[in-house]
Amino acid sequence: MNPFDYERASDARGAVAAVAARPDAQFLGGGTNLVDHMKLGVAQPGMLVDVTRLPFDSVEARPEGGVRVGGMMRNSELAADPLIREWYPVLAQALLAGASGQLRNLATTGGNLLQRTRCPYFQDLTTPCNKREPGSGCSALHGWNRDHAVLGGSSECVAVHPSDLAVALTALDAVVRLQSPGHDRGLPVHSLYKLPEDDPSHDTVLEHGELITAVDLPEASPHTRSAYRKVRDRASFAFALSSVAAVVEVADGVVQSARIALGGVATVPWRASRAEEVLRGAPATEETFRAAADAELEAAEPLRHNEFKVALTRNTIVAVLRDLAAAEEGSG
C-alpha cells in the first residue's frame, strides 16, 4: 500500500476544502470498500480525510414532510431506525440484505452509495479494465461474465453497480444532498450515477471534493407499500445476482402508482421506467406484472454467461409486485 496522509475532519466545509485542494485526496467513511481497495492496489489515495465524526449521523423527520438521513449514519443504525422501518421498509430491507453485521456497523450512507464495483477484473491489477485503467480494455466482455450487467453496459464496461441501498433509494426518488467546493447542491439519486458509455472510470457525476452530507427521502404515502427482494448465490452475505426494489400503490385492483428499480443486473442502480409505464393505471394482475417486466427487459443484452439473469429478474419483478398487491388486498 502506498503511504498516505490522514486527517480527521472536524467540520464539513474544512473536509471539502481539504479534499478539493489535493487531486489525490479522498474522503474516508466506514472504509469497508476503500480500505480493501487500497490493500488490493485498486485505490491509491495520497491523502484520506476521515468524515466519520462529522455530525451527519441521524434520521430526522423534516418539517416539510419526508425524512433526512445523515450521510455518515452507519448502515446498521439506519436499517434499525423506527421511522425507516415504519415508512420505508424497502430501504430497511435493502440495507439488511447487504453485507454482514460487522460491515453494516462500519459502512456509512454516503460510502455505501459511492462503493465501487466488485467486478473481479476491476479488483485484479493483473488484468485489463477500463474502469480502473482507462483504455486498457474490458476483460469481462469476453471473459467470465456471469455476474455482470445485462442492462446499461457498453463495449467498454459491463461491471455491475453493487449497492443494495442505492437501488432502494432510486425507487424512493431520494435526493442526495452535497456539500461542494463550489455551490452546494441536491441531486436525485437516479442522476447521481452515470452509464459507462465510453468512459467507465467515473461511476458518478460528482466533482472532486463533493461530499454526501445527507439523503432526503420524500414523504411516504400511507397508501403505498414497498419491498426489496434480493436473489443471490447463497442465503446471506453475498452480492445480488438480481434485486428488485418496488414502491407501489394499488387501489380497487388497479395500480395507482409504481416506482421500480433493479440491482445486480445493470451498470447503475436501474430505474425501471418502462415497467412503471406499463403498470400505471393497469389492473393489478399477474398478466400486467409480466408485461411490465417484459417491457423493461426487452432492452436486456445478456453476455455469454449471464443469460439467466433475464428470466431471474423477470420472475423477481413479478413476485415482488404480486406480494405487494396481495398485501394491499389483505389490508383492504
Place this chain on the structure above:
Amino acid sequence: MENQIDLTVDGGRRTLSVDTRTTLLDALRETLGVTSPKKGCDHGQCGACTVLLDGRRVTSCLTFAVAQDGSEVVTADGVHDGDDLHPVQEALVEHDGFQCGYCTPGQVCSAIGMLDEAKAGWPSHVTEDLRAGIELDEEEIRERMSGNLCRCGAYTGIVAALAEVARGETGRGTDEEARA
C-alpha cells in the same frame, strides 16, 4: 507516516505509534501483541478479526488504526469476568462450538455484538415483521452470524451455543445487561 494514537484495549489504556497504513487488526496484533483477533482473509469476508469497537462488532482488518484514535476496543481476550468465562465462551465450550479454534475469538466478539443488537431490537434480513420484536431463533442466529466463517464447520455447535445464551439459560446476564 507515523501517528501517535491512544486506544483502550481490553480495559487498559495504550499509547502507540502507527503508520497510517496500519489496520486496527495489525496494530492490535503486531504493535500491541494482542493476538486474540485473528487474521483470516484480511478483506472483511471471514470475520476472524472481529472485535467490539466502542461496543459494536466490526471487522478490525478494514479500519485503519489511526482512524480509531481515542476508541475503546474489546477483544475476545477481554470479555471474561475475572476467572469466569463470558457466557458466550462458556456456551461454545459446552456445545462443541469450535474445532481448530482459529475463528473462535471472532465468533465470540461477533456473538456478543449480535446479542446486543438483537436486544436493542435491531431487525435482520430474516425478520418477518420489521416493526415487531426480535426472537432469536435458529434462523435469526444463522443470518446474524453470517459474517463469521468456520472452516471446520462447527456451525451446528455455534448456533446451539448462541441459542442457549439467547434463551438466558446460562443464568447469567451478558456484560451489556450488567451495564444497562
